[in-house]
Amino acid sequence: GENVEQHPSTLSVQEGDSAVIKCTYSDSASNYFPWYKQELGKRPQLIIDIRSNVGEKKDQRIAVTLNKTAKHFSLHITETQPEDSAVYFCAARGTGTASKLTFGTGTRLQVTL
Amino acid sequence: EPEVTQTPSHQVTQMGQEVILRCVPISNHLYFYWYRQILGQKVEFLVSFYNNEISEKSEIFDDQFSVERPDGSNFTLKIRSTKLEDSAMYFCASSQGQSYNEQFFGPGTRLTVL
Numbered sequence: 001g002e003n004v005e006q007h008p009s010t011l012s013v014q015e016g017d018s019a020v021i022k023c024t025y026s027d028s029a030s031n032y033f034p035w036y037k038q039e040l041g042k043r044p045q046l047i048i049d050i051r052s053n054v055g056e057k058k059d060q061r062i063a064v065t066l067n068k069t070a071k072h073f074s075l076h077i078t079e080t081q082p083e084d085s086a087v088y089f090c091a092a093r094g095t096g097t098a099s100k101l102t103f104g105t106g107t108r109l110q111v112t113l
Numbered sequence: 114e115p116e117v118t119q120t121p122s123h124q125v126t127q128m129g130q131e132v133i134l135r136c137v138p139i140s141n142h143l144y145f146y147w148y149r150q151i152l153g154q155k156v157e158f159l160v161s162f163y164n165n166e167i168s169e170k171s172e173i174f175d176d177q178f179s180v181e182r183p184d185g186s187n188f189t190l191k192i193r194s195t196k197l198e199d200s201a202m203y204f205c206a207s208s209q210g211q212s213y214n215e216q217f218f219g220p221g222t223r224l225t226v227l
Binding site for chain 2: 034036042043044045046049089091096098099100101102103104105106
């Protein structure tokens with residue numbers, strides 16, 4: 001089955017700096033890669049996603065890149081703010097009916113003043 | 114904006130007891146999921162459900178687990194005889210369609226097995 005690795009497990013940046021989180025996946029059939037932000041005690045919330053036929057997608061301060069050949073994808077957050085502090089999870093989803101999400105292990109991002 | 118809802122928010126039970134976790138998916142969604150998250154760990158897939166039957170289940174979803182959509186709105190997860198290691202946050206999710214469609218997560222039920 002699919003296996004998703006995520007690095008780093010913790011990341012501390014100063015406000016205004018950029019943050020990059022990287023994930024790799026194992027199943028070349030996976031075709032959809034969402035990123036979720038989870039604040040303490042809350043539900044995971046989608047912040048950006050990318051399909052396998054796209055190499056990059058941007059939404060304001062957040063961008064995601066996908067390298068299908070290398071089977072890795074990355075989240076980039078620019079001009080970080082304290083409210084960006086949370087745990088971020090990458091995930092991969094394959095084809096098939098009601099395809100599940102396979103999540104990475106999470107990155108705890110701390111944005112310091 | 115429609116949201117997935119879950120009840121209860123917190124359930125405390127004794128080992129060996131049965132629990133039922135309830136979810137109301139977004140009304141026009143067709144695909145339903147249960148995930149769990151042990152404290153401090155990643156979100157893990159349990160089961161997916163479509164067209165009134167299980168589509169896929171993980172190795173975690175053994176004979177002690179079952180799911181049901183008893184009416185047009187609720188989606189339930191039953192754990193027949195809880196174990197200490199079942200203690201986790203259980204998230205329900207729903208999706209309008211497969212593949213590229215976002216899965217929307219509910220707020221979760223924190224299950225504590227004593």
